[in-house]
Amino acid sequence: MRILVAMSGGVDSSVVAGLLKAEGHEVIGATLQLYDHGAATSRKGACCAGQDIHDARRVADALDIPHYVLDRESRFRDAVVQDFADSYARGETPIPCVRCNQTVKFEDLVGLARDLGAEALATGHYAQRVDGPGGAELHRAADPARDQSYFLFATTQAQLDFCRFPLGAMPDKAAVRAEAARLGLAVAEKPDSQDICFVPEGRYSDVVAKFRPDAAEPGEIVHLDGRVLGRHAGIARYTVGQGRGLGQASRDGDQPLYVAAVEPGRRRVVVGPRAALPQPEIAAAEVNWLAEPPNLPLSCQVKLRAREVPQPATVRWDAAAGLLRVTPDSPAIAAPGQACVVYDGERVLGGGFIRREAA
């Protein structure tokens, strides 16, 4: 069948294109240009396309598949980078990869794929799409170290039905690199991408300051008990649970302090001892379900940040408020803006974005 492959120029999506081609599919490669690479790295005279787009085209050449570069700079700036900055200005810690998947990647590329008469969209994500009785199900990748299902929770059921994740069953990254080498792809040894793609150098807080100067304005660092302990250079530099960057407010006598809350209205960063941070109940909004929403409390697992394994919890879908209410078995630290993803074993049931509880 005709399949559109989202090719980033990295080893993962290159292998996807190569595997599907080898299976005999009519593969079409598409690479999103999301930001001006030269401007992002402050390198004068750098090509507007950047190395990754060049690599994607060379892989497409090697595989002898048609390949197109899609200019999505303004869409990405509006849907992802602006949202990233706005989220920080609201005192949250955004998760731009989810926003990008939600908008530029799945919404737009699924639409383009359909317009081009393709029957599926394939990406290099490490997650598994399993055919179930009620349509496609999203499952964790075979390799827990690479699993990206957390970042895919906002994919709609219709998008998931249309998508393919051929790397989800790969045992590990080494196997993917071996596959790339076997396919003769020049990117087989290319290093993994790091951090936030549109901040390849320098500090993310500089990007936030450009879009939302208010998030870079100084303010007070206060203790939970009300004492003013110091000053900060912008709330965008802080996330709940953080212990660094607090200066003289990093300790209270012998006791190390951590960010307990970020208050955008008063531009305050609130700190407290570690033990004061975990919450008994967490709420998440903008909820997307990839299963029947649980009306009664459901025992399951939740993942509250990218780098942790799912923890046991009870969740309840508050349809009236449009909120997912989570009670972790043991109180957990939750940073507003991050994703709260609900698992039933290997399967993703749904998820939302963590919201600050109304005080």
Added chain:
Amino acid sequence: MTLYCDANATEPLRPAARAAVIAALDMGGNPSAVHGAGRAARRRLEEAREALARRFGARPGDVVFTGGGTEANALAIHGLGRGRRVLVGATEHPAVLAAAGPGATSIPVLEDGQVDLEVLKGLLAEGPPALVCLMAANNETGVLHPVAAVAALCQAHGALLHMDAVQAAGRIPLPQGADSWAISGHKLGGPPGAGALLLRPGLDLPALIAGGGQERGRRGGTEPLPAIAGLAAALAEPDEAGRLAALRDRIEAGLGGEAIIAGAGAPRLPNTSCIILPGVPAETQVIALDLAGVRVSAGAACSSGKVARSPVLAAMGLGPLAGCGIRVSLPWNAPEDAAERFLEAWSAMRRRLSKSAA
């Protein structure tokens, strides 16, 4: 089977040009050398120069060979624009806009893509002598400017007129009345790598690239003789204008009411049609047609290959439609069933897009 409809990006090589290129490659020799091999190469170079001059009604001494159209435009604009205000048409090619620089004044176009003569008149009257840069034919829409009227205005106000004739040369008679004309070999069926600047008699300009004094000191560097020979040979071929215009008209008549032809009200190149399909990004159209084997383009091509919103269509006041136009430019060797084949692929694309939107 594929259908190539992107002649305005590059024309397929004319067989006569191919033969001339290969003969010149085999001949060797540097036209500047003193010995027999050099003399033979120089003779070939001057024959090409004379052929160009004859074809365009210029004097051989006023033909400056360059590495291509971009260089010919840059040579003229840098050379003739010194000490003058530079006025550039709003729909000029990036090669002209870049050479004119950010300080240049833009001359707006009307809805049909032709230059606004009233505004141009006002601009010419309001300041010191100018250099006006206006293309003979637009690369995206094929729209022709009213050159005679523009030339008269320029003359009346002591302005020089440089004409980017890259798309016009070889397709229509070169409009007269300008002070210089830029042409490009690969846009008229020659190989890439050679272009020329034609100068009005008596006009001279300094070199952009200094060197060994080639081209009467107006362009340094050994002349790319094979490419120049190919350019001259391509120009000797018939222009196919009547045949291509008939094909183009058949395409436009077969599109149905939904499509809009940019600049339809203005005189246009015989081979070019800019087809707007409202609501469908040009990028989607270009890719869908490519997958169906039909090669068209949209907007200004960036070296990265991405499709951008067309500044030409935007300057014509088309608003959001500026992102929905594709350029169909028929090559000199378009087959007789080109219109039917194009329409078949285009209609299939339109049907599928209206289905997936529903």
